[in-house]
Amino acid sequence: MTTLPTLLKLQHVHRRFTMGQVSVHVLKGIDLEIRQGECLAIVGPSGSGKSTILNLVGGLDQPSEGTVLYQELNLSTANRKMLTKYRRDEVGFVFQFYNLVPNLTALENVLVTTEISANPMDASEALELVGLTDRSDHFPAQLSGGEQQRVAIARAIAKRPKLLLCDEPTGALDFETGKTVLRLLIDLNEKMGTTLVIITHNAALAAVAHRVVHLRSGEVQDVVVNAHRRPPEEVQW
């Protein structure tokens, strides 16, 4: 994986949040590269700054200091319009609690994305990729947690993002269902070349990634290349 080109680069990134008199220094000088086509896991204890990094990488937030570069685009200085375009065209998001629209069917939830994307796949094709064609007309409440997460993944990938950002994607699922969802994400990474970033507090999950970033108190402790990646089916947690 070492020869893959860089897709996204964080340089000396700091993030402070100020509330009244109190300032919290959450990210303390992060240097990190995300490479094209890799599966990168970011692990660390609760509060270590994982979601804060994901928000910066996803163009949902900007650093207090330092640079976030997506290819030629400087996300740290980009204006709102540029960030919106970046999120719309380049990034898919998958969250722990799916974030589906409850009164839309599975297909309509995917259409929400495809209708505003430049080069989307058919919403039905995206549902087929996650194995849910027969559930297209079902509402989220009629689907299991794992199925809802698969709809959320279909929604995220339907716009063919270069980068798929997953925040605790299996966090609300039981062990077996979690493995199915993880398998789906790994397949997307391998078959479609989508760059995958998975953040989790569950270190065991990181065995499926090419590289693992260990985060502690807002600093990168180390970045480990997984010499022996495990298929999701073999991961225990």
Ligand SMILES: Nc1ncnc2c1ncn2[C@@H]1O[C@H](COP(=O)(O)OP(=O)(O)OP(=O)(O)O)[C@@H](O)[C@H]1O
């Ligand atoms: N908007 C904000 N305002 C103030 N503090 C914030 C804000 N966002 C995050 N923080 C603080 O930054 C720290 C890191 O939060 P973050 O959500 O990035 O951690 P995390 O590693 O993703 O944790 P978890 O695994 O619990 O989701 C926490 O102490 C949090 O309270």
